[in-house]
């Protein structure tokens with residue numbers, strides 16, 4: 001693939017920044033240190049859904065607030081804070097899903113901001129899943145707003161990393177790459193998503209290559225040019241666990257890109273499906289589960305073992321089970 005990828009301004013730009021001292025704060029180096037320290041690539045998504053929240057959290061929010069948006073935002077914040085308290089000792093990173101917070105306007109956005117801050121203070125790497133992307137000059141505003149990287153004071157949203165939509169073209173990735181490298185932050189570019197209709201556009205072929213392979217080639221170039229101490233760059237790829245063959249193919253096509261792999265658990269993928277995402281050390285990928293951890297109490301075996309008010313114990317047990325599952329069935333076992 002790489003030989004078909006035409007040189008671009010992105011590459012010229014990367015030649016300049018590759019000597020920058022900012023690379024000492026490389027996102028992948030920080031993420032891999034966290035993965036090694038927790039001995040697992042399990043990533044907990046923070047996807048609060050009001051109808052599924054514990055009753056005590058909802059009643060406490062209702063007692064303090066009158067508008068629906070304020071009630072929901074307060075409940076989301078409390079739920080996520082308590083999720084963070086449970087999972088921070090166990091996993092390297094969390095992924096708040098911005099959509100659930102944005103739905104509730106300014107109150108929801110303020111809650112998201114505090115959740116990100118709390119997660120960072122708990123020592124977690126924070127990946128904000130907001131799937132941003134726009135023409136270059138606008139993309140830069142997104143990048144400046146979300147990407148704080150090594151210094152949490154450098155951006156309002158203060159995330160370590162942001163998910164990015166590449167549909168507008170490789171030039172629109174440039175501002176994200178620039179800000180990420182300057183601040184020691186990272187981005188995960190959508191390459192092969194986990195949804196059932198992912199292939200509608202992503203599998204379309206041009207000159208014998210699918211669209212997702214073309215995006216993967218660009219991502220790997222960006223990753224290669226933003227490596228720090230280790231093999232992986234600050235620019236990674238989102239690749240769904242629900243397409244295991246493509247996941248293994250993309251691991252090989254993007255040897256320098258860290259992978260963010262959603263689809264484990266509630267979307268049906270298991271540990272065997274994500275084994276191909278890792279290198280032999282058990283690095284190179286983080287595996288996300290959101291509903292399966294957040295709302296473990298709603299499903300067997302946790303619903304049988306714990307009372308509804310013991311939902312945090314269910315979260316803890318589900319996180320331990322995911323960690324053990326990945327350790328047993330994937331190269332992540334080599335981290336133990």
Ligand SMILES: O=c1ccn([C@@H]2O[C@H](COP(=O)(O)O)[C@@H](O)[C@H]2O)c(=O)[nH]1
Nearest residue numbers: 097193194195262266267289290291292
């Ligand atoms: O291809 C993609 C990209 C992002 N997501 C997001 O990940 C979580 C998955 O949640 P589960 O409850 O574990 O299914 C969610 O926030 C999605 O928006 C994805 O699923 N697939």
